[in-house]
Amino acid sequence: MSKEPIITTRNVDVFYGDKQALNGVTLDVPRNKVTSLIGPSGCGKSTFLRSLNRMNDLVDICRVEGEIKVEGKNIYDKDVDVVALRAHIGMVFQKPNPFPKSIFENVVYGPKIHGMIKTKSDAEEIVETSLRRAGLWKEVADRLQEPGTSLSGGQQQRLCIARAIAVKPSIILMDEPASALDPIATAVIEELIDELRQNYTIIIVTHSMQQAARVSQRTAFFHMGDLVESGPTKELFTSPNDERTQNYISGRIG
Amino acid sequence: MTNLFTTATGHLRARHRAEWRFRWLGRLAIVFSLGFLLIMLVSIISLGKGALSRTEIQLSIDLSAASTLEDVDLKKTVRTALFTTFPEVIERSDKRALLKLLSADSSYELARMIEDNPALLGQEPVLWFTASDDIDMYEKGAIDANLPENRRRLKDTTLGWVRALESHDALRSVFNTAFFTSGDSREPELAGIFSALIGSILSLIVCFTLSFPLGIMAALSLEEFSKKSRWSDFIEVNINNLAAVPSIVFGLLGMAIFLNVFGLPRSSPLVGGMVLALMTLPTIIIASRAALRSVPPSIREAALAMGATRVQTTFHHVLPLAMPGMLTGAIVGMARALGETAPLIMIGMVAFIVDVPQGFTDAATSLPVQIFLWADSPERAFLEKTSAAILVLLGLLVVMNIAAIVLRRKFERRY
Numbered sequence: 315m316s317k318e319p320i321i322t323t324r325n326v327d328v329f330y331g332d333k334q335a336l337n338g339v340t341l342d343v344p345r346n347k348v349t350s351l352i353g354p355s356g357c358g359k360s361t362f363l364r365s366l367n368r369m370n371d372l373v374d375i376c377r378v379e380g381e382i383k384v385e386g387k388n389i390y391d392k393d394v395d396v397v398a399l400r401a402h403i404g405m406v407f408q409k410p411n412p413f414p415k416s417i418f419e420n421v422v423y424g425p426k427i428h429g430m431i432k433t434k435s436d437a438e439e440i441v442e443t444s445l446r447r448a449g450l451w452k453e454v455a456d457r458l459q460e461p462g463t464s465l466s467g468g469q470q471q472r473l474c475i476a477r478a479i480a481v482k483p484s485i486i487l488m489d490e491p492a493s494a495l496d497p498i499a500t501a502v503i504e505e506l507i508d509e510l511r512q513n514y515t516i517i518i519v520t521h522s523m524q525q526a527a528r529v530s531q532r533t534a535f536f537h538m539g540d541l542v543e544s545g546p547t548k549e550l551f552t553s554p555n556d557e558r559t560q561n562y563i564s565g566r567i568g
Numbered sequence: 569m570t571n572l573f574t575t576a577t578g579h580l581r582a583r584h585r586a587e588w589r590f591r592w593l594g595r596l597a598i599v600f601s602l603g604f605l606l607i608m609l610v611s612i613i614s615l616g617k618g619a620l621s622r623t624e625i626q627l628s629i630d631l632s633a634a635s636t637l638e639d640v641d642l643k644k645t646v647r648t649a650l651f652t653t654f655p656e657v658i659e660r661s662d663k664r665a666l667l668k669l670l671s672a673d674s675s676y677e678l679a680r681m682i683e684d685n686p687a688l689l690g691q692e693p694v695l696w697f698t699a700s701d702d703i704d705m706y707e708k709g710a711i712d713a714n715l716p717e718n719r720r721r722l723k724d725t726t727l728g729w730v731r732a733l734e735s736h737d738a739l740r741s742v743f744n745t746a747f748f749t750s751g752d753s754r755e756p757e758l759a760g761i762f763s764a765l766i767g768s769i770l771s772l773i774v775c776f777t778l779s780f781p782l783g784i785m786a787a788l789s790l791e792e793f794s795k796k797s798r799w800s801d802f803i804e805v806n807i808n809n810l811a812a813v814p815s816i817v818f819g820l821l822g823m824a825i826f827l828n829v830f831g832l833p834r835s836s837p838l839v840g841g842m843v844l845a846l847m848t849l850p851t852i853i854i855a856s857r858a859a860l861r862s863v864p865p866s867i868r869e870a871a872l873a874m875g876a877t878r879v880q881t882t883f884h885h886v887l888p889l890a891m892p893g894m895l896t897g898a899i900v901g902m903a904r905a906l907g908e909t910a911p912l913i914m915i916g917m918v919a920f921i922v923d924v925p926q927g928f929t930d931a932a933t934s935l936p937v938q939i940f941l942w943a944d945s946p947e948r949a950f951l952e953k954t955s956a957a958i959l960v961l962l963g964l965l966v967v968m969n970i971a972a973i974v975l976r977r978k979f980e981r982r983y
Contacts, residue, residue: 367873369869372868372872374796397876397877399875401875404873407866407869407873409866411866411867411869411870412870413867414867423876423884424876427875428875478874481874481875
């Protein structure tokens, strides 16, 4: 596996209409590591995350400038197919959003639309491996036909993770994946993130600095649309270079 | 020491009174609206139940000389049977009055009976014939015999004959199957609802197959696929306006376009359904858009983030969730279409149609138009027909609503 960063962004500006949400963000995301994006509300961290799999395309008035390269390819090039891009970059949202279908169908949906399933046993295999990786298999193995919405919040979120990894992405984006969960479910998700790091590159947006410190190897601090500083998590939390970072992690702004 | 938690202050008491007042106003409103519904139903049912029965007169028919149906002079046979029942009637004008005891259709009735049972030929059977609407009305108590002769429809001589028939048990009341199996007629005792019912159902089929897919596609295109722009705002405003256009205007449009430009068959359920579809379309579009908007955006995001295309997202996830709301909108629109009279009058579905329509291009009428026609007829007997037809219309509405509830239950999912 190469040491090259899997995602590189250069001078990324994002606009919502006339309002500029991100100012020239330049960031390298290393492969098979957890990178967390922290910062106060409205600082642009979620906007940045959503630019990485072009979910911002859904917002009519949104405009992205600059260069975002994933595996060396600028994803805003004309010849990039967002469908293929999103199959490569999975996403987990703040609020668990399983489809109102069975657990089995939830996991198998992605592989099905991408033509990764030929036979029934393919489907069963994908469902089992995905649920195992998401640490949910033991809890739901005997009730795969029950609706995904009948699970608890934490289980639903792990189902969403299983659903994302079923498509075999190399990158998983997580937008505050534990903010709607209780502390125990949060701990389970954090452990899971740590395990997933073996196989995936994870970028996680979080409100909790403790969470960033616990799960991530690298941290980027955003403030008012600027990427203030980024680096190894430990360094950023112990000896920040910028005053704003210092203020944020000591609780003076935020 | 005073207790803190009692209704001591006047201010608190006033608040409680306001609450009490509001609750009772609400209950009163419910009682009023249900009361009016009840009054309406009771009056329609009490008026309409008469249409479910009809009066028949017993006659002994002489078929001894006939061996085939062609041998029988139907009209004369029935007349003779009637005259032999009342041998005392000799005067020509009295004889004519006597014939009015029977429905105008009695000779065809005899023909049908012989066709159904050829064994009657060569016999002298005792058969039952439909009485005329005046006799029927008298038997149902709608004609008051105590009124002076010049103020009632039945003269004293006729009343005497009816009483003679009653005393011989030659009058009976039977279930009026003809009301549900035959078409319209100038004779109230023969008029039925069936052709109007079929006309309505055929029109609604056309209306649904046109407006439901079109409405859903339009709603999907506006809500899921098109970007918000000045154009989409313009279209939205116009669709909302279209929903408020009086229905008769759609009738005029249908007459001008479907009949005059395209030359489609006049008075047909096809054109009727098309006009109703035009009228229903905005309702369905508006309801479908509301249903689509109520689907949580997180479902769309989830599917799109998986790499589903817009169309896949829409058809796999959004549409199934919006379906119950869309069906509700469609049923509301269809119910309105079912009760619509004005646009159908414009395209000629107001014609006097005796035959039951066999297809979408046959001349037909519809239930509300039939009600309108009967309500407009002078004969007393059409009053009960009108009410009975309203009951059939209401029954059809109930069936449609039940269908909507069942479908909604089937599609409904939690999210």
